[in-house]
């Protein structure tokens with residue numbers, strides 16, 4: 180039977196309040212909805228605890244848990260949230276409820292059916308992730324200026340690769356572009372120097388939540 184907004188359930192790793200640590204929304208108090216499961220295995224993944232398990236929750240009670248925080252900004256993340264079919268009704272329901280919603284997605288799945296009110300943060304996986312074969316390049320044609328593209332970079336080879344993608348695909352004309360170092364692997368200042376040397380029109384970011392709290396689940 181088709182699920183609808185009344186009967187839909189989601190597999191949930193955690194819901195928590197934190198400061199948004201990434202993207203143009205960095206620093207804003209945000210409720211995070213972390214859905215369980217991911218079909219990718221990025222070498223440096225910082226949320227492997229989301230791969231398995233999770234609690235099965237009705238969409239309506241998930242909305243109630245989000246509402247309890249009394250915060251107008253919500254980020255749906257994972258794992259890979261779009262791997263669950265009820266992620267799409269969840270995103271639409273959050274928008275209908277008046278939240279400002281962003282979605283963190285691996286870039287491996289179709290983003291074209293996501294509610295247009297959602298800001299889609301779409302990864303492009305460089306070779307150092309081990310998952311570059313999963314990039315769904317067709318997604319780029321669907322992005323608008325209120326979406327963002329994110330590259331997480333492990334080393335200089337990843338940086339060179341990402342710079343060429345930005346230039347060849349003219350990504351700066353599509354939406355904001357984020358370059359982020361793999362924490363504990365690529366020193367942020369190295370990435371900053373490379374971006375400046377190339378005058379690359381991308382936004383360098385470090386994960387604010389890890390500066391504040393380290394890599395702690397629920398932060």
Ligand SMILES: Nc1nc2[nH]cc(C(=O)O)c2c(=O)[nH]1
Nearest residue numbers: 197198199200256283388398
């Ligand atoms: N504070 C905080 N900000 C985040 N932005 C994206 C996150 C993610 O795990 O996708 C994240 C996270 O886990 N914590």
Ligand code: SF4
Nearest residue numbers: 217219221224258285
């Ligand atoms: S797509 Fe995200 S959650 Fe999945 S393995 Fe890669 S970093 Fe981890």
Ligand SMILES: [Mg+2]
Nearest residue numbers: 225226256398
């Ligand atoms: Mg995280």
